[in-house]
Amino acid sequence: MLVLLKRGTSEPVASDIASRLRMSGLAVYRTDHDGQVRLGAVGDGASVDWDTVRRWPGVEEVRKIAVPFKLASRTFQPHDTVISVGRCAIGSAQLALMAGPCSVEGEEQVFTIAEAVARAGATVMRGGAYKPRTSPYSFQGLGEEGLKLLRRAADAHGLAVVSEVMDSQLVPLVARYADNLQVGARNMQNFSLLREVGRATKPVLLKRGLAATIEEWLMSAEHVISHGNAQVILCERGIRTFETYTRNTLDLNAIPVVKELSHLPVIVDPSHGTGIRDMVAPMARAAIAAGADGLIIEVHNDPDHALSDGAQSMFPAQFDRLMAELRIIAPAIGRSICLEPVARRGWAR
Ligand code: PEP
Numbered sequence: 107m108l109v110l111l112k113r114g115t116s117e118p119v120a121s122d123i124a125s126r127l128r129m130s131g132l133a134v135y136r137t138d139h140d141g142q143v144r145l146g147a148v149g150d151g152a153s154v155d156w157d158t159v160r161r162w163p164g165v166e167e168v169r170k171i172a173v174p175f176k177l178a179s180r181t182f183q184p185h186d187t188v189i190s191v192g193r194c195a196i197g198s199a200q201l202a203l204m205a206g207p208c209s210v211e212g213e214e215q216v217f218t219i220a221e222a223v224a225r226a227g228a229t230v231m232r233g234g235a236y237k238p239r240t241s242p243y244s245f246q247g248l249g250e251e252g253l254k255l256l257r258r259a260a261d262a263h264g265l266a267v268v269s270e271v272m273d274s275q276l277v278p279l280v281a282r283y284a285d286n287l288q289v290g291a292r293n294m295q296n297f298s299l300l301r302e303v304g305r306a307t308k309p310v311l312l313k314r315g316l317a318a319t320i321e322e323w324l325m326s327a328e329h330v331i332s333h334g335n336a337q338v339i340l341c342e343r344g345i346r347t348f349e350t351y352t353r354n355t356l357d358l359n360a361i362p363v364v365k366e367l368s369h370l371p372v373i374v375d376p377s378h379g380t381g382i383r384d385m386v387a388p389m390a391r392a393a394i395a396a397g398a399d400g401l402i403i404e405v406h407n408d409p410d411h412a413l414s415d416g417a418q419s420m421f422p423a424q425f426d427r428l429m430a431e432l433r434i435i436a437p438a439i440g441r442s443i444c445l446e447p448v449a450r451r452g453w454a455r
């Protein structure tokens with residue numbers, strides 16, 4: 107249920123209402139919107155007499171949240187959530203540009219790519235140190251060593267770090283190095299992992315599952331938020347369909363749907379969404395035009411020899427060109443690129 111308080115309700119009255127709801131066994135989450143306190147009361151409210159609650163002093167209205175995801179819904183919070191990752195306010199007018207290799211492979215690779223993506227104007231560096239691979243014989247990632255390299259390379263170029271955490275026990279370790287914890291598509295419904303990232307203090311990049319509906323995806327976001335972490339960035343990365351030409355089918359419908367249903371920011375991963383290097387730029391442009399809050403893109407200095415996802419990794423020059431195109435598209439739809447390219451910002455290196 108959503109309990110809307112009267113504008114101007116004093117703080118003691120508002121917190122008294124919240125604690126009375128808590129005493130009925132409900133979890134209570136508060137947002138302040140437009141000068142109005144909104145209390146999301148979640149749980150089994152069978153024993154609560156909502157008609158009585160409606161008459162409590164300070165209560166203006168009690169409304170049912172019709173969708174199964176409550177805290178992630180626009181009913182609970184009408185205004186957009188804005189999440190800071192490095193220098194970028196994701197979910198604001200600024201577009202978040204995250205780029206880097208699929209996997210961290212070594213020092214030279216990660217420093218070369220960090221320089222290239224920073225120069226092009228990305229503000230967040232991606233790179234996997236723990237890799238979810240279909241085959242147990244494929245490269246599994248460098249683990250903590252990879253995270254250390256990624257952090258150093260990102261710091262050298264003024265970038266924030268996003269990296270995947272696959273195991274709930276590794277959340278504190280990954281959170282030590284990364285600014286943004288990525289939950290991969292294969293783990294979208296790994297509920298113990300969602301619980302642990304929900305207890306973390308770093309923003310969570312929640313990828314859509316390989317065959318997940320938008321509602322299931324938002325329910326996973328709900329898990330994270332309900333454990334205390336409201337900083338969830340959704341990431342559309344393509345879903346399984348009957349089409350086999352591309353690796354996945356990038357569901358750009360999801361952008362306006364999520365924007366309508368939820369206040370959470372949504373970014374797009376056209377690399378995994380297409381699986382084909384030359385398809386990444388057109389789909390990236392389309393995603394931004396459709397209202398995505400940013401992109402996460404795989405870039406590699408030597409994609410032909412990449413240890414994972416080389417076929418979908420852009421060359422640095424391609425990424426640079428894409429960024430130039432996005433600088434034209436963004437203002438046409440009232441958005442801006444987070445930062446000017448590093449070279450023009452004059453970063454000390
Ligand atoms: C990745 O980002 O490299 C990755 C494995 O992504 P996804 O979980 O979307 O497949």
Ligand code: MN
Nearest residue numbers: 208404414415
């Ligand atoms: Mn990848």
